Amino acid sequence: xxxxxxxxxxxxxxxxxxxxxxxxxxxxxxxxxxxxxxxxxxxxxxxxxxxxxxxxxxxxxxxxxxxxxxxxxxxxxxxxxxxxxxxxxxxxxxxxxxxxxxxxxxxxxxxxxxxxxxxxxxxxxxxxxxxxxxxxxxxxxxxxxxxxxxxxxxxxxxxxxxxxxxxxxxxxxxxxxxxxxxxxxxxxxxxxxxxxxxxxxxxxxxxxxxxxxxxxxxxxxxxxxxxxxxxxxxxxxxxxxxxxxxxxxxxxxxxxxxxxxxxxxxxxxxxxxxxxxxxxxxxxxxxxxxxxxxxxxxxxxxxxxxxxxxxxxxxxxxxxxxxxxxxxxxxxxxxxxxxxxxxxxxxxxxxxxxxxxxxxxxxxxxxxxxxxxxxxxxxxxxxxxxxxxxxxxxxxxxxxxxxxxxxxxxxxxxxxxxxxxxxxxxxxxxxxxxxxxxxxx
Ligand code: 5AD
Ligand code: SF4
Numbered sequence: 001x002x003x004x005x006x007x008x009x010x011x012x013x014x015x016x017x018x019x020x021x022x023x024x025x026x027x028x029x030x031x032x033x034x035x036x037x038x039x040x041x042x043x044x045x046x047x048x049x050x051x052x053x054x055x056x057x058x059x060x061x062x063x064x065x066x067x068x069x070x071x072x073x074x075x076x077x078x079x080x081x082x083x084x085x086x087x088x089x090x091x092x093x094x095x096x097x098x099x100x101x102x103x104x105x106x107x108x109x110x111x112x113x114x115x116x117x118x119x120x121x122x123x124x125x126x127x128x129x130x131x132x133x134x135x136x137x138x139x140x141x142x143x144x145x146x147x148x149x150x151x152x153x154x155x156x157x158x159x160x161x162x163x164x165x166x167x168x169x170x171x172x173x174x175x176x177x178x179x180x181x182x183x184x185x186x187x188x189x190x191x192x193x194x195x196x197x198x199x200x201x202x203x204x205x206x207x208x209x210x211x212x213x214x215x216x217x218x219x220x221x222x223x224x225x226x227x228x229x230x231x232x233x234x235x236x237x238x239x240x241x242x243x244x245x246x247x248x249x250x251x252x253x254x255x256x257x258x259x260x261x262x263x264x265x266x267x268x269x270x271x272x273x274x275x276x277x278x279x280x281x282x283x284x285x286x287x288x289x290x291x292x293x294x295x296x297x298x299x300x301x302x303x304x305x306x307x308x309x310x311x312x313x314x315x316x317x318x319x320x321x322x323x324x325x326x327x328x329x330x331x332x333x334x335x336x337x338x339x340x341x342x343x344x345x346x347x348x349x350x351x352x353x354x355x356x357x358x359x360x361x362x363x364x365x366x367x368x369x370x371x372x373x374x375x376x377x378x379x380x381x382x383x384x385x386x387x388x389x390x391x392x393x394x395x396x397x398x399x400x401x402x403x404x405x406x407x408x409x410x411x412x413x414x415x416x417x418x419x420x421x422x423x424x425x426x427x428x429x430x431x432x433x434x435x436x437x438x439x440x441x
Contacts, residue, residue, distance in 0.1 A: 001188050002070060004139040005093060006033045011128050012099045025057060029065040029103065031089075034072035036154050038332035040168065042072050048263065049084040056086050065089065065106055069096060071158035075336075077116045091115040093144075093159055097126035118160050130173050132180025136383050136412040137226070137395070140177065142170050142197065143189025144213065148233060150260075151271045151339040152300060152331060155190050162191060166198040167209050167217065174218055181412060183440075184226035184381055184395075185218065187211070193232045193241055203374050212240030219250040225414060225440040226381060228399075230256045231298075234282055235273040246289035252441055253290050254324075254398045257283075258298035262317030263310035266303050270339070276317060283321055294369070294398040296325040301358055302351030303331045304342035311354050318361050324369040324398060326362045363424060370422035378402065378429065379438045380417045382410050397441040401426040413437050 009031060010020050024030050032048055035041040045068065056064040067089035068080050074092030081087055088106045091098070095115045105113045123140075132138060145160045146153075174185055189195060195211040209217075215227055225252045234257055243253055261267050264275045274282075286293050299314060318326075330351040333340040373396070380402045382394035392406045394415075403426060404417050410431070416438040417429030 001139075001141060001190070002035060004034050004141055004188055005070070005096065006031070007133075008123075008127050008130070009033070009096050009099060012097060012126075015128075016100045016103065024052065026301060027064070028062060029067065031067040031069050034068060034070035036071035036075045036158050036334075038329060039334070040332070042075075042429060045072050046083060049087065053084070053086045059237070065103070067091070069093070071154065074116050074158040075154060078114060081112050081114075087112065089113045089115075092118075094123060097123035108364075114322075122163065122165075123321035124165050124169060129176045132177050132182045135182060136381055137158050137184035137186065138177045139186050139188050140170065140173055141165070141188045142211075142229075143192050143195045146190045147194075148191065148273065149271060151269065152303065152334070152337055152344075154334045154337060157336060159190055160193050164195045164197040164278060166200075166206075167214060168198075168200050170197065170214065171200075171217065174221060174224065176222060177359070178223045183223065183412065183414070184228070187215075187218075187227065187229040188229065189229075191236065192229045192231045193236045193238075210240050212242075212244040215241075215244045215248055215251055216436075218225050219248045225250060226397075227251050228254065232257050234259065234279055237282055237286075242285050242289045245286060245293060250440060252397045252399070253293045254296070255286065256296045256298075258297060259317065260300050261303065261310065263306070264313075264348065265397070266306055266310050269305060269342070270300075271383070272305060276313065279317075280320065287364070294324040295321060296399075297323050297327075298319075299328040299358060299362075300331050301328065301354040302346035304339055304346065305344040306346055306354075307383060311357075314358065315361055318358070318365070319374060322369075322379075323365055324361065324432060325366050328358050328362060346433045352429070365426050369398075370424070370427055373400070373427055374422050375419065375420045377416045377418050377432055378427075379440055380429070381412050381440070382406060382412065382413050384411070397428065403427070404429045406431050407434075414440050 021027050032045055034045045052066050065088045068087055069091055070093055073090045080090045089102050102113045143164045145162045146156045147162045149156050154166045193211045199206050199209050259279050262276050267275055378396045380394040380396055382392040384393055386393045386403050390405050393403050396402050413435050416432040418432050419427050419429045421428045
């Protein structure tokens with residue numbers, strides 16, 4: 001979502017004369033769009049700010065404006081100015097539609113600008129229509145914020161309460177992207193399947209639509225060939241969404257469905273509102289609806305109180321489900337969250353060891369899945385040029401990166417590739433038929 005937000009910030013600044021450049025040296029304004037989810041991400045901001053301080057000090061004719069945006073800004077507010085006095089602007093993820101005004105204030109008052117209130121208005125009502133920028137796959141935020149309050153997580157505090165955009169505004173944005181050449185839309189939300197957007201006018205019986213219904217509607221748009229959504233919360237996957245996986249061919253057979261842990265005791269202490277059995281049952285229903293669906297997950301190891309036995313249950317779950325990919329993290333205590341105050345914090349060395357073990361299992365499963373694809377033909381949406389001349393890179397239905405030597409006119413097309421080899425994080429293939437596109441999945 002930070003990628004999406006950063007782009008929207010650029011869209012907001014374009015009318016007042018800014019454009020995106022490649023390096024901070026060329027910039028008049030540098031915005032660090034930050035993540036607060038784990039301590040490591042949050043601390044990185046201050047080391048980046050250290051580098052920008054030197055750069056700013058060296059400017060004479062063209063002064064540099066330095067801004068901190070996103071969730072670190074939201075969580076730390078004024079503290080950012082204290083630790084980094086050369087920062088000019090601090091603003092949170094819900095107020096960046098006010099950027100032009102903030103920039104004007106920095107110029108006017110020659111002093112720092114802080115904007116971390118949650119505004120009563122929605123930023124989406126102020127953002128210009130999104131552009132395709134030559135891409136064939138694009139993010140589209142449909143939902144933001146979180147009311148789940150997992151005990152480890154800062155998101156409900158930094159992104160705020162759950163909010164869903166109206167169906168009409170989502171469809172309008174999707175239409176704009178598709179008109180610009182986008183063929184795949186990735187619907188975004190911290191809790192994307194908690195989506196309950198205002199129904200279009202004239203819907204007497206349903207005042208709100210869920211994600212499943214929204215996906216059905218989006219699939220009707222001509223030119224939209226692939227739909228994905230991320231990130232989902234298991235306890236909010238409803239029947240309509242499961243049926244969308246069965247009925248909507250545009251909906252790709254890949255789902256990121258974080259489980260966090262395989263231990264019921266830990267899941268309960270995390271306030272996850274689902275246990276291991278319910279998760280397994282849900283995966284069964286998804287697989288019944290779409291037998292080839294591939295799943296990935298997030299995991300946290302070393303949550304307070306996690307014993308060897310709890311950890312073993314996570315490994316058992318990994319073995320049982322067969323995830324094709326995953327993000328896994330050491331638990332990071334975040335100030336203000338309930339879990340940070342739990343007594344039984346796990347030692348760093350234990351977390352490191354568990355993470356290594358878990359990642360070995362997850363990597364093996366991912367490699368096995370990639371290997372299984374060798375010899376098959378996969379429809380790949382070729383999205384960009386690769387590092388080598390003549391090479392294009394795209395995504396398989398299962399979100400795998402696939403490289404192939406292909407003519408550049410195939411950029412933006414869905415091409416059948418015969419998979420020749422598998423690597424831990426990607427596949428390599430060759431064009432099967434030079435004359436035609438194939439169906440999306
Ligand atoms: N420590 C470690 N990982 C975390 N995540 C969220 N909060 C924390 C934390 N305090 C992970 C979860 C979530 C992903 C986005 O980040 O696995 O799904
Ligand atoms: Fe954080 Fe996701 Fe839990 Fe919300 S559901 S509190 S975003 S981990």
